[in-house]
Amino acid sequence: MRKNVLIIGAGGVAHVVAHKCAMYNDVLGDICIASRTRQKCDAIIESVLRKNHLRDSSKKLYSREVNALDISSLIHLIKDTESEIVINVGQAYVNMSVLEACIETGAVYMDTAIHEEPDKVCENPPWYANYEWKRKERCREKGITAILGIGFDPGVVNAWCALAQKDYFDTIDTIDILDVNAGSHGKYFATNFDPEINFREFRKVWTWINRKWVLQKVHSVRMDYDFPVVGRLPVYLNGHDELHSLSKNIDANSIRFWMGFGDHYLNVFSVLTNIGLTSEKPVKLDDGREVVPLKVLKALLPDPSSLAPGYTGKTCIGNFIRGTKGHEQREIFIYNICDHAECYREVESQAISYTAGVPPVAAAILAARGDWDVKHMVNVEELDPTPFIELLNTMGLPTEIIETPAPFTPPVIESLESV
Template identity: 70%
Template sequence: MKRNVLVIGAGAVAHVVCHKLAQNNDVFGKMYIASRTLKSCDAILDSIKKKKNYKNPDNEFSSKQIDVFDVPALIDLIKQLNISIVINVASAFCNMSILEACIQTGSAYIDTAIHEDPKKVCENPPWYANYEWKRKDRCTEKKVTAILGCGFDPGVVNAYCALAVKHHFDKIATIDIMDVNAGSHGKYFATNFDPEINFREFHKVWTWIDNQWVQKPVHADKLVYDFPVVGEQPVYLTGHDELHSLSKNIKAKSIRFWMGFSDHYINVFTVLKKIGLLSEKPVKTAEGLEVVPLKVVKACLPNPKTLAPNYTGKTCIGCLIKGKKDKKNKELFIYNICDHKDCYNEVEAQAISYTAGVPPVVAAMLIANGTWDVKTMVNVEELDPDPFIELLGKNGLSTAVLENTPSKKFI
């Protein structure tokens, strides 16, 4: 019996998720998308029809309205629709509510980012231990498959690390995850996904060095790397979700995350931060209105979904991994290249949304066919990477492996 799927959220990543589910709708039963606003859901469904992306025209999406913080209502919706796979691509603030509803209904759960508490920023590591991992025992007891952090980073990069362990290394010394967007959206300043979540990441840097958590200032450590296809790009040491599970599940002395930013981005970010506009704490205006500066900035910036039509260039995301194989030093760069224009032509989205939206659909397909239906809570690196990476390639995200990467590529 084919499994019914519920997508929760109607943002830029949900847009891609629904397109890719439609392209693979022969694998699933009935498909639904739910959010606070039906209008946003229906706009995604209109896009799918416009691009003629339903593989089976008789199995179309239906849209539903839901407040995911109302857990009893969400439980009722999951039961009513006979949902057995939930793809959570709503705000990271919603994770625990949606996970709880899945545990109580027995539905498989997939998300793309760690849960966040709106009142807390850059908590002490490991972040997963503060929230999701506390419910692992209940997932095991209820035989609920919960796959955490299954976007690209986190997600695919975790699978790249698992691939390295399984096929390429006897011992891993260091992992450097690097994410660059060598593209242009034509706006003076914008973020490629939710600005609020984006900026909350940049209050402090937690990184894994010499087998321990180290805290560093934001944008303090910079290097230039000569990437395949997109060439030399500046990247900055940044804290990120995947470090918090990889440091537990992969034996490596140091695991770091580097993200690419232009000088212009850094300048604008620095000004916004120094004058307090990136604060998540409420302030009062002269008129007595209480506002959250970060939410005001979010409201002023372009919606990430609107960037897609004019985006040009490519992204490169990968893992530079160093270690030993057969007692010899070895170095690999495992990566993906994604083109903004190609993504727009296929699903009317930009590459950042595309790289985040394809992986949870592939995970859902692997749950549906039993390959990844593990009946417990896992992070991606705990699963067999081979079927995942193979199926990603068939769905628009190919993987390349560059061997013998010279260390001089770090400048």
């Protein structure tokens, strides 16, 4: 049994992770929340206590201050807190320093997004090969369990791909991952998670088509799809983390990711981009100071965690999978519906943070029990999906499956460039 959890980060996803860890602290043990700003950690603790979510009051829930880019400080923190499981939900820039600290201390490592370097955006695929997979052999040699991308997308959608390959298909032709937010936060413009990371996604669209990487323009390929519960909504071809491991680990001809955007969002994003405010490159002011436009924009936009009160509507994330079973053509839609208002009532969060924050806690429980304590580095689709999905069904993220769903037939996607 593994025990004691260290949560790195104090944003909206960390908020949900802390609540859910507290609800299962009889299994997970003591919980420490650590970030550069300890006050944010303490605010999360206040929320957990306000909702009375600490199941076992004999276990500790406390905060620490740490610079997550400082590996030696992280090593000291892991040892001092006796944490055997580290859930990294800080900015993607800190992934490799947190992973290095886990390799040195023997702690289980997990994150919810792929590593990024501040000055490098949308590197050539497969992205995991640039940083994470370079440490695979060291993890195996030292018996380190490292579970990459264990949020929702990436994360749950990867597990659904593994489930489809295991139980529903003999051969898979296409996997289309669809993510829409049919909710309303009432703000003129806001992102549902860290805007700095969010906008960096919208530079290039690398997608996996006919077993090769294909480059497309951002927001250039649109489909309208009739989703269960939330109805017919537009989605746009997008690049995303999970494609970069699924293309390696799942035997499918094409794997694509689609995200929903409304006209207002696209119009505002287009203006911000055209005037340079989504750029990560520093610019010099008249007084000689340098600023990064994207960081200025992040400071101006609403904090994603502040959107939760009054957020209405639902999200739908699902995998449309086409292939064969027993020589017959088969199509299924595996999906989850999450309600913003219900998330706020339960953990004082909105559904985007909730869907990203619950899965790593389910994974931590499986690691603590030994089911997923595999002693090497894995992406989620390499693990047995059944106990994970069954656990999520009891934790607020139930999986639904529709046979012969509404058809999803994207247009032919021409390649601008391939690798």
